[in-house]
Amino acid sequence: MASTQSTNHCKVFLAGTVAKGLLAEVAGGLSKLDFKPKLVGFLANDDPAAKMYADWSAKTCIENGFDFDLRTVSKVEIEEHILAANTDASVHGIIVYYPIFPQTSGQDKYIQQIVALEKDVEGLSHRYVFNMYQNIRFLDQPTNTLKSILPCTPLAVVKVLEYLQIYNSILPYGNRLFGKTITVINRSEVVGRPLAALLANDGAKVFSIDLDGVQIFTRGEGIKKRHHEVQVQDPSFTIKDCLPVSDVVISGVPGNKFKVDLSLVRDGAVCVNFSSEKNFDSPAVKEKASIYIPAIGKVTIAVLLRNLLRLVQNQSAAKQVEA
Amino acid sequence: MASTQSTNHCKVFLAGTVAKGLLAEVAGGLSKLDFKPKLVGFLANDDPAAKMYADWSAKTCIENGFDFDLRTVSKVEIEEHILAANTDASVHGIIVYYPIFPQTSGQDKYIQQIVALEKDVEGLSHRYVFNMYQNIRFLDQPTNTLKSILPCTPLAVVKVLEYLQIYNSILPYGNRLFGKTITVINRSEVVGRPLAALLANDGAKVFSIDLDGVQIFTRGEGIKKRHHEVQVQDPSFTIKDCLPVSDVVISGVPGNKFKVDLSLVRDGAVCVNFSSEKNFDSPAVKEKASIYIPAIGKVTIAVLLRNLLRLVQNQSAAKQVEA
Known part of the structure; x- marks a missing residue:
């Protein structure tokens, strides 16, 4: 760098700028629904970073027209709570704030697979992970109406x-x-x-x-x-x-x-x-x-909402097939 | 390449596809004019390639709403003819089909500089060439109303x-x-x-x-x-x-x-x-x-028309300054 020359031609983009377009896309999808999708967050640790991420996702959810319900539960109860949310029709998406159990135990991996596929907003279910690595974009090939969820x-x-x-x-x-x-x-x-x-x-x-x-x-x-x-x-x-x-x-x-x-x-x-x-x-x-x-x-939070919308769209597409 | 696998992922684009957008842009500019710009082409050789390029540019000019006048002249007359076209208000752009004189003589370079700057549709005038190398985009910096012409x-x-x-x-x-x-x-x-x-x-x-x-x-x-x-x-x-x-x-x-x-x-x-x-x-x-x-x-021909339009726009901008 020439010391006499302080200008540079690097363009810096902030995440908010990129998120804007994604949030607009999400708003477009949301306007076509006749209900407010609800995301439930499970917090079962004392990690301040997890709490911050939870608060931040709550704020973004609410601001963008989604419902958000943060449920603080104990480690021993988390499994039961997730199973209840899985079958609760008023819950459209589930996010769990990790880590919960010691990493060496591998128990968090187990919890990840407890979340129902159709409510897994983070795309951590094995089926989603498999599809991602295999470059399979739909759950129902070759019909291709149900999009596979990608990690945020x-x-x-x-x-x-x-x-x-x-x-x-x-x-x-x-x-x-x-x-x-x-x-x-x-x-x-x-x-x-x-x-x-x-x-x-x-x-x-x-x-x-x-x-x-x-x-x-x-x-x-x-x-x-x-x-x-x-x-x-x-x-x-x-x-x-x-x-x-x-x-x-x-x-x-x-x-x-x-x-x-x-x-x-x-x-x-x-x-x-x-x-x-x-x-x-x-x-x-x-x-x-x-x-x-x-x-x-x-951008990550905007993608979280986009995933939630995808889940809702998948849920309604799946219902149409059943009906 | 695997002999069992014949698909490839290369996308081939034909020049016509790219030219389309440029011609639409030119049509937009042309629609704002209350006259038909005229390009005059000078042919002073027997080169079949030059004749083909001349015919091709004529066809594209006419098809896209420009006038085109091909003037076949002798080598000894070319200079006079260009000078006449330079001062003829009904001529908006001039193109000369090279080569005319033996390359070693350098006389074609001289002819290039005879064409009036404001009618040089090929951008071969020294001023345009200088501006191009120097990355100067206007003839009238810092007012910036007259665009410098780039070679086709x-x-x-x-x-x-x-x-x-x-x-x-x-x-x-x-x-x-x-x-x-x-x-x-x-x-x-x-x-x-x-x-x-x-x-x-x-x-x-x-x-x-x-x-x-x-x-x-x-x-x-x-x-x-x-x-x-x-x-x-x-x-x-x-x-x-x-x-x-x-x-x-x-x-x-x-x-x-x-x-x-x-x-x-x-x-x-x-x-x-x-x-x-x-x-x-x-x-x-x-x-x-x-x-x-x-x-x-x-694409080259489309750019030729785009340059012709630029010349017309420059000519009218220059007139407004004079008026």
């Missing part, structure tokens, strides 16, 4: 990239990332791995990076495969090989120790942070990137 | 890339190629060099390639420069270094001997041919590219 944070990143026109709408739906190279730093089961899969299923070449090394997610040469496959790289292939060739760099590393090495990032790359910490040093990132997204939280 | 074929490629959304409209106008890497094979003064400059001025990193080697056109790190600069690469840096990292490969090599080495092209790249010959082997290119444009001729 990975889908929020997809919606951000659509908004930024990284998805090229001139290409056929489902292949709109063909030709794009994307690095995703974080390979958690909750966000990073599903995100890498979603992007690769849409045609991108994805470098998925965590402490265990680099994996490449693609649909193969010429995106001939119907869904992504994974190639585990050997340890000599590192983030240093990924960043310089990536059109988009997406990072979600928790804690404040990790920073993306901007000297490796391609001039004019698109940088997206989904960590609660800043994975990209600012203002340095603005000297390199063409577009920078510092956070995606508001 | 390079501008046609720009319009193709806009249509294909390679230009990202979410970025500010003038910087919409920031982050894109583009190879242009051909560095002629007529097309390849102005094209490389236009793309770099819009923010791209451009590898400009011809038999003399590779030059890189960019606005520098973070596109901080107001217009492009050129870095001549040493001979060890070749097309082999350019193709694998290019989002877009544009080729315009005359003759049928040159083919782009598709094995070097990045999977999912956008391939554009502006040569009258096929620089990309087909169907092989469709196994590699996400988008393939086999020819751009119809």
Whole structure:
């Protein structure tokens, strides 16, 4: 950076800007209903972050014309409460604020599968997760009236990239990332791995990076495969090989120790942070990137409402089939 | 390519499809005029290709509501005829079909500068060429009412890339190629060099390639420069270094001997041919590219009409200033 020149050409987009369009789309769908969909949230821990997320989702629900009911329950009761909500016709969507049980116990995974498929607003049911990895977009193929639900944070990143026109709408739906190279730093089961899969299923070449090394997610040469496959790289292939060739760099590393090495990032790359910490040093990132997204939280909540609407639409489509 | 699998995901766009939008834009501008703009074409050679281009531009002019007058003149008379058309108020644009004189004489360059600036539909006047290289978009800065004219074929490629959304409209106008890497094979003064400059001025990193080697056109790190600069690469840096990292490969090599080495092209790249010959082997290119444009001729003619309309708009804006 020339010290005499302080302007840069990086465009920063805030999550609220991106969320706006999604919320408008949700409002359009909501206006076609003759009732107010209700989301029930279950809080069974003392985690202040979970409480904050719960309050924030409550606020966004109410503001956007949905009902929200936060139910604070004990750990021992949570299963019964979820089962009751599953069969309560006045409840359209269920969200559970994790973690509840110690991570080592694996009990949270069990709770996730307790939530009824048709009310699982977070898309954590095995069927949804399977469909996502397999690039299956409907629950009722080949009729294709019931949409499969995608997890909120990975889908929020997809919606951000659509908004930024990284998805090229001139290409056929489902292949709109063909030709794009994307690095995703974080390979958690909750966000990073599903995100890498979603992007690769849409045609991108994805470098998925965590402490265990680099994996490449693609649909193969010429995106001939119907869904992504994974190639585990050997340890000599590192983030240093990924960043310089990536059109988009997406990072979600928790804690404040990790920073993306901007000297490796391609001039004019698109940088997206989904960590609660800043994975990209600012203002340095603005000297390199063409577009920078510092956070995606508001998009995630908008996607949560979009998922709730999808569930309601699925529920009514399913009723029509039964009738 | 698997022999059992014949589908590919390359989308082929024909020039006519891209031209359509431009012609609609031109029709919109034309409908605001109370007269029919007239383009005069000068043919002073026996080149069948020039005659074909003349007939083709005549046809497109007439079909799209413009007047066209083809004047076949002798080489010795051409200068006088152009000077007469320059001062004839019924003539709004002038196009000369080159070559007229032997290339070594340089006399065609002289003829190009004879055409009046305000009637130069091809943008070959030195002032227009200077403005293009310097990234100056108006003749009357800072008033900015008179648009500088860009040469038809390079501008046609720009319009193709806009249509294909390679230009990202979410970025500010003038910087919409920031982050894109583009190879242009051909560095002629007529097309390849102005094209490389236009793309770099819009923010791209451009590898400009011809038999003399590779030059890189960019606005520098973070596109901080107001217009492009050129870095001549040493001979060890070749097309082999350019193709694998290019989002877009544009080729315009005359003759049928040159083919782009598709094995070097990045999977999912956008391939554009502006040569009258096929620089990309087909169907092989469709196994590699996400988008393939086999020819751009119809876009070039549409851009010619767009330039003619710009000239008319400039002429009336200039009159208003005088009045």
